[in-house]
Amino acid sequence: MKNIFLIILSLFLVTSCQKEIDLDLxxxxxxxxxxxxxxDQAGPYTVRITKTVAFTQMNQYPAVTGAQVVLSDNTGQTEILAYIGDGQYQTSTFVGAAGRTYTLKIxxxxxxxxxQSTMPQPVHFDGLEQDSFKFGDKTSYTLLPxxxxxxxxxxxxxxxxTINDLPKKYIDVFSDNLNNGLPNQRPIMLPNDENDGAxxxxxxxxxxxxxxxxxxxxIFTYYSALLELSNGSGVTPSNPPSNINNGALGYFSAxxxxxxSYTIQ
Known part of the structure; x- marks a missing residue:
């Protein structure tokens, strides 16, 4: 079955090496x-609720209206989200902060x-460093976070x-399994061939x-699986493991x- 998250796969050009994850087909x-x-940025924050459709149907995902959506954290903060259309429910006063555990009830x-999702402490993003390599007469670029x-x-x-003002978003996930406590050495690969999904x-x-x-x-597990699916065969009728209970698809991320930004030189 297709769902809105599988459509994300067609927007991603990714390079990720992850352990095998069992997926529900x-x-x-x-x-x-x-x-x-x-x-940890100023709100409002949005929850979007839709429904899946058959794999053979057009990519139209019905919005779920009339839901009650409640967001809370472990400090006692709570808010009922307001419906703003297109399956979207939005906060008005809720404040996100690192170190708190958030609960979503729908x-x-x-x-x-x-x-539930616990927001980690921020890690300072110091800059971006460009590198390049040549394959034949083509130059490809990377950026090191x-x-x-x-x-x-x-x-x-x-x-x-994203690139310039183009809408397409590319994504990857990193872990510290191999470089715990060290400066990052893993670059982001930038698109180098318009015929390779970019x-x-x-x-x-x-x-x-x-x-x-x-x-x-x-959330790392969710996106690792999403990237694994994308790398394996593009759009696929399987779904990454959700951290939402009761059989819901999707994710809740704090x-x-x-x-x-960096301009290629």
Missing amino acids: ADQSGKIVIEANVT QAEGQQYTA IYTDPAVLGNRYLFSF DHEVVVGDTIHVEMQSIDTN HTVSKL
Whole structure:
């Protein structure tokens, strides 16, 4: 079955080496799909609720209206989100902060769904460093995110980037399994072939807009599986493991955000 998250796969050009993850390949038409984020940046924060459709149907995902969506944290903060259309429910006063554990509760179509996510402490995003290599007469570029991983093992990161003002977003996830407590040495690979799933081949003068997120382990697992699916066969009728209970698809992520831009030279 297709769902809104599988469509994301067609937007991603990724390079990720992860351990094998068991994925649910069952028929999941008509299931609830939840996309929810809380960050350490100023709100509002949005929860989007839709439903899956059959793999053979057009990519139109019905919005779920009339749901009750409640966001809370372990400090006692709580808010009922307001519906703003297109399956989206939004906060008005809720404040996200690192170190807190967030709980999402959704009552929709006679079912209750819950999820938790703990926002890690931010890791300082110090800069971006360009490198390049040649294959034949073609020059390809990479960007090295400059940051130092904290000494405690278990930090997880998501990097996404866009090129110039183009809408397509590329994504990858990093862990500290091999470089715990050390400066990062893993680069972001930039698109180098318009025929390899990219909308744009990066050249000198392009500006790359990079977002770094510190994410929790459940979200790392979710995106690792998403990337594994994308690398394996492009769009596929399987779904990455959700951290939302009761059979819902999607994710709930509490994460920090840092952004930097770099112009290729």
